[in-house]
Amino acid sequence: MSLPLHQRTFVFDLLPTEILQNIFDYLWTHDILYSFYNISTSVNNIISSYKYYHVNFQSILKRDFDHICRCIQPDQIISLILSDNNDTPYQSHLYLSLFPINQFIHLRALTLIDIDNNSQSLFDNLCEIKSLVSFEIDTMSHLRYIGSQLKRLVVNKYIEDDYIHESFLSSLSFSHIRSLILPYCSYHQLRQILSDALKLTSLTISLLISDCTGIDYFAEQRQEMSLALTHLNLSIQTFTRAISRLLFERFLARMPHLEKLKLNVSSGGSMNLLDGDQWEIFILNHLPSLRIFNFKFKIINIDQNKENILAHFRTPFWLQKNRCWYVSFNADDSILYTVPYFAPRIIKYPSYTILSHATTLPIDQHRILYDNVIELELGSDCKPSYRYRHVQKLTLLIPNIDKSVIDVSRIEYLCIRTTASWSLKNLFRMIKQSMPCVYHLNIDCDLSWTKILDIVPLEQIxxxxxxxxxxxxxxxxxxxxxxxxxxxxxxxxxxxxxxxxxxxxxxxxxxxxxxxxxxxxxxxxxxxxxxxxxxxxxxxxxxxxxxxxxxxxxxxxxxxxxxxxxKPVIKVCSNTQSTDVQLQRIEKSDIIQCGHSGHCLLQ
The missing domain is CATH 3.30.110 (Translation Initiation Factor IF3)
Incomplete structure (x- = not known):
């Protein structure tokens, strides 16, 4: 017979409270409750008194959601992710009916994902939470909720209706913003941001320039003083004049503090972007603090021998030990990119071999480009020349797998898109024998379900x-x-x-x-x-x-x-009586109907 909870002795009981709290700082709330809850009375007391919870409700199981509602009060939460996606419909309405937004008095970071229109009024008082410094949303329409105290703002998507809400962005105060991520903004808005956000140190932004005037306007921001930016991630797409290296030089010259730079020209790149010698001169003269430089340039109208392009990037400046800015050139698509950062992570029908003249990577490091691949699609015409060792997602359009080509033991997601030679029994046998990590199975075809006698259930899915x-x-x-x-x-x-x-x-x-x-x-x-x-x-x-x-x-x-x-859990958290009553009320009332761990908190 097991001892009652208050009589158990556990190794964590011998640790100082601060040690456990430091561990909790790196975990999501549901991981803390799942791993530590009901270990001992002492640990439960630490859980109930901890004040820095990171709550992630995205795709959460309903039972875990309910457990958090019972055990964690809103004043214990410093970061919160709410999602009304299809796998958690009306979650925000359900949660905020238990805990109104104004009760999150210590909330510092809030992320809203696919919030239902009927729930948006629940966030009207969000601007009253003075502790909020980080706000992550799907579209610009949610910008109306926030006040002027933000230090970090992330907008993840751009939808057609967002041009209606651009006024929210224009009226937003950038005086405290240090980190900003936008899926799209005009070059007029970019000028406003760089003029007003004097404390901005990290910027991720995408520009779509549809006229020639916009290219010059983008480059000539006319700041009299240098900008404080240390991290810049800039994507540009244009359908008019080619984007040249000189444009970037004019734009970047006012950013002498840059430490990390990422440039992505998805269309309209000029030939002079390929001049590694000129990039070297500019960086040495204007970006002395630059430690990381990643780029991907889609070039138009290449008029030189493609095999000589990488000669500009084989100098000591690019290859020195403390820098190692390696690049590759895809001659078929005319794309120059740094590796491994921009190396493909998703590959369909692999059949290529890395050629020495197509990359500045040393031969003994070519495996990096293959090891970078985490998602693979195999078809009948595939001729892989290397063993992919780190694939997590595999899609099969063929009736078998060559294990000399792929390490199947790491696969977590498996998709079957062919019925040839596949039966349910063969599929089960392959997963059981060779794929211990597969937990997500997608049968994307009318697979034969016959002859399933004596089959052993697939419990890992x-x-x-x-x-x-x-x-x-x-x-x-x-x-x-x-x-x-x-x-x-x-x-x-x-x-x-x-x-x-x-x-x-x-x-x-x-x-x-x-x-x-x-x-x-x-x-x-x-x-x-x-x-x-x-x-x-x-x-x-x-x-x-x-x-x-x-x-x-x-x-x-x-x-x-x-x-x-x-299995039922014993409630030991303090101050949960009112929450339990509320949750029981939700369970008994009419149902609400329709008509990653990484914490980023700015100090």
Whole structure:
């Protein structure tokens, strides 16, 4: 018989509280609760009193979300990620109904992902949180929430409607901004940013220049004093005049403090960008602090011997030991790029061999370019010349794998896109014998599900994507999905009856995220309220635990976020009584319906 929690002695109990708190600083909240919760009373007390939690709700399991809600109060959170994506529908509304945004009095960093329009009013008081210094959002429309105290701002996407919201960017005060990431801005806005953001040290920005005047306007920012920038990541695309090295020189000359520089010209690069000797002169004279320089230049109208291009980058300046700025040239696409930074990480149908004259990398380091690849697609015409050792995502369009070409033991995501010679039994055998790390399986074809007698369940799979598999009524009687994949937490599939959906929800006991594409299903359940009542009536699981959200979209998809089975946990965190009452109220009330660890906090 195990001892009661208060009588257990554990090695962490002998450590100073500060040691555990220092460990917590590097972990997400759900990792802390999963790894340390209920180890001992002493550790639980440290968890309940810790005040610097980083909460990441993106793609989180519903049971882990509920656990955090019970144990962690908003004044203990310094960074928060909320997501209303398809795998966590209406999460922000659910969470902020428990904890209004003005209760996060120590919040320093907030990230909003795919926030539903109906939830946006919940952030109206965000500007009252004076501690907030980092804000990461999807689109510019969210800029209206913030005040003038920000030190870090990230906008991840650019959508067509964003030009309507450019006024939010123009009205924003940049006086405190130190780090700024924008997916797009005009050269007029860039001039405003560089004029007003006097404390800006890190800038990531993309420019689309559609007229000749814009190129000159971009380069002549007319700052009288040098800028404080130490990190610059600049992407430019133009469809008019070619972008030259001289343009960059005029622009960069006012940035003598640069330590890290990344330039990406995705179209319209001039020939003089290939002149390594002139780059060397400019860097030595104007960028004395530059330690890291990565670039990718798409060149137009090359009029010289392509094999001699790299001669400019084989000088001691580029190859000296403390710098090692190696480059490669893709003659087929006329692209000059630094390696390994811009070396391909995703490759389809590999068949090329690295040629010595195409890179300045020493021959004994050529493997770096292959080891850089983490995603690979293999087709019938592939002729790999090297063994890929670090692939994490593999897509197969062929009926077998040559293990001399790829180390399959590291693969985490496997996609099958061919039915040739594949059966479910062969697939299971291959994964069990050779791919211990695979947890995400995507069967992107109508794979043969016959001859599955004596098959051993594939217990390691947590994510199953059958988006191209039509789960017809006939097949559903032949295929016992809960038996084949007993530990599924996330499922994507097609169905043609709602009964199949109810069956999978009820039988896959660990299921937390589910997306069902409804094919040719005539029904009167298109209204959320009616669907909700029908789900409670037909599903034993959902009627037993009414703690779920779902979303109907216009493309005949229905997305669920539900509580998967797990052994019950004992609540020991302090000050959680009111939260538990609120959570129970959510579980018993009508459901809400539809109509990475790396912490970045600026000091």
């Amino acid at each position: 947590r994510i199953l994507d059958l988006s191209q598999f039509f789960f017809s009524e006939k097949k559903s009687k032949q295929i016992d999905l809960p038996f084949l994949f007993p530990n599924i937490e996330r499922l994507i599939t097609k169905i043609n009856t709602y009964d199949q959906m109810i069956y999978l929800i009820d039988q896959l006991k660990y299921l937390s995220h589910a997306s069902f594409h409804i094919i040719n299903c005539q029904t009167d359940l298109n209204e959320p309220e009616r669907m909700h009542q029908w789900l409670l009536k037909m599903s034993h699981r959902l009627s037993t635990n009414n703690n779920f959200t779902f979303k109907l979209d216009s493309q005949s998809w229905i997305h669920f976020w539900i509580v998967g089975d797990r």
